[in-house]
Amino acid sequence: MDLVYKNEKTLFVLMLVLSLLVxxxxxxxxxxxxxxxxxxxxxxxxxAQSALISYIKGTGVRITAEQFPDLDRQILACCAKLGLEREPEAYLLQMGGSLNAFATRFLxxxxxxxxxxxVDGLHDNPDALNFYIGxxxxxxxxxxxxWATVLLPASMLPLVGAAYSRAREYTCDRHGLAACEQAINAExxxxxxxxxxxxxxxxNKSAYIEQSRETEGFWMSFHELVGDYPWLVKRMAAVRALAAGQEVQQPRRHWLAALMALFVPRMGAGGAGGVVVLAVMAGILAAVGIPAYQAYQQKAVVASAYAAGQGASAKVEAYLxxxxxxxxxxxxxxxxxxGAPAVRELEIDPKNATLRVLTSIETKQGAGVLVFEPSMDEEKNISWACSAEGIMPDALPEDCR
Structure with missing residues (x-):
């Protein structure tokens, strides 16, 4: 049995490429x-993450050879069976009735x-607990x-972010199945x-698996496509098929659900510090996006003002x-x-015919200005030199820099 779900590697490469581009x-x-x-x-x-780790260490019970040695032996055996060389630091934590487990990482x-x-619920069947550990x-x-931080940008994208998360869960269910001595205990x-x-x-696990047929409808398809976890009924169906060495056949999702899910970004990225990480990412994107948009606006204003200045200088030259x-x-x-609205005012110096194009760009010194200064050669040909006051060089045409 391949311990990696068929789509995980493909989705990982796609996520990596998209994230690296960002x-x-x-x-x-x-x-x-x-x-x-x-x-x-x-x-x-x-x-953010230290808050979670501190809570685990300050509230949970560390599992060691001296503290709950039976659980410690189970974890060591699962690590050996699955080829994990470095045993994770394990804890037992009371979570108010929730039956689950999780892995996390810090520094x-x-x-x-x-x-x-x-752990208590599966006390009579320790091998079933191996599924959670695995x-x-x-x-x-x-x-x-x-890889969570590297893949963070793509993990927020519609469809692909959630799809990769679900693929990881299917992969880990395979590890859980492999950790069990008997496949039925994974179920x-x-x-x-x-x-x-x-x-x-x-x-009745067979009846439970039959419920997966209902996931073909629009609503169940939609909420699975925007969610991080496959429906549990489908996960159990996959585990049973794998244990029997059969091809996993899952119900098809509703086509309209996929179309609608395309417009829903994944906001569950990042684990315990997800909200904080997303806020930081939003700040970074704003720090890049807002200046870029402002630069684009300034270039558009300058281009319009430059055209107005060229037109005015041509008419002044003809009069001269x-x-x-x-x-x-x-x-x-x-x-x-x-040139309005990019140009607030046009001025001409009566002494030397220099044109000043006052733009709508606001600076600390006032309006950004394009200056068109004429000069005459020996053959009385007029040429114009363009310069600027208070305008970013990147926003200027080549001959005004």
Missing amino acids: WAGLVLGLGWAVLSYALMFFLFYCF GRDFLVLYTDV HEIGHIKRKHLS FGMAALAAGGRRWRTM VEHGSIPTLAQAGVQASA
């Missing part, structure tokens, strides 16, 4: 400032947390936690998730050639509203 764009957009944002990101992560150290209710070891072994472990710490013993004197703008036929 990170590269941030580096190009921010330059050296990206280092300060990276530091801020790391500090936010440390504060290079992996943690595995078992909820007390799942599942979380799968997350660690596949480095799902290590019992999943039954505890569905029916609770007592009813799992008598739950014909009359041999410096005109007013009205005499040259330049309209006062030329």
Whole structure:
């Protein structure tokens, strides 16, 4: 049995490429400032993730050879069976009746947390507990936690982010199945998730798997496509098929659900520090996007003002050639509203015919200005030199820089 779900590797490559493109764009957009944002990101992560780790260490019970040696032996055996060389730091945590487990990571150290209710609920069937242990070891072994930050940009995208998350869960279910001595106990472990710490013993698992047929409808398809986890009924069906060496046949999703899900971004990215990480990402994207938009606006204004300045200088030049004197703008036929709204005002110096184009760009010194200064050569040919006051060089045409 392949321990990696068929779509996970493909989705990982797609996520990696998309994320690297975003990170590269941030580096190009921010330059050296990206280092300060990276530091801020790391500090936010440390504060958010350390809160979870501190709670686990300060509230949970550390599983060791001296403390709950039976659980310690189970975890060690599952690590050996699944090829995980470095045992994670394991804890038993009371979570108010929830039957589950999770893996997390902080500063290079992996943690595995078992909820007390799942351990107690499966006390009579320790091999079923191996499914939970193996599942979380799968997350660690596949480095799902290590790659989370790198893949964060793409993980927020509609469809693909949630699809990769669901693929990881299917992969980890395979690890959970492989950790069990008997395949049926993987089903019992999943039954505890569905029916609770007592009813799992008598739950009709075949009838439960039949419920997966209902997932073909629009609403169940839609909510699965925007969710991080496959429906549990489908996960159990997959585990049973794998245990029997059969091809996993899942119901098809509704086509309209996929279309609608395309417009719903995945906002569950990032684990315990997800909200903080998303806020930091939004700040970084704003830091790049807002200046980029402002630069685009300024270029558009300058382009319009430059065209107005060129038009005015051509008319002034024609008047100079014909009359041999410096005109007013009205005499040259330049309209006062030329270039509006990018141009606030056009001015001409009566002494040397220099044109000043006052743009709508606001600066600390006032309006940004394009200056068109005429000069005459020995053959009395007039040429114009363009310069600027208070306008960013990147926004200027080549001959105005």
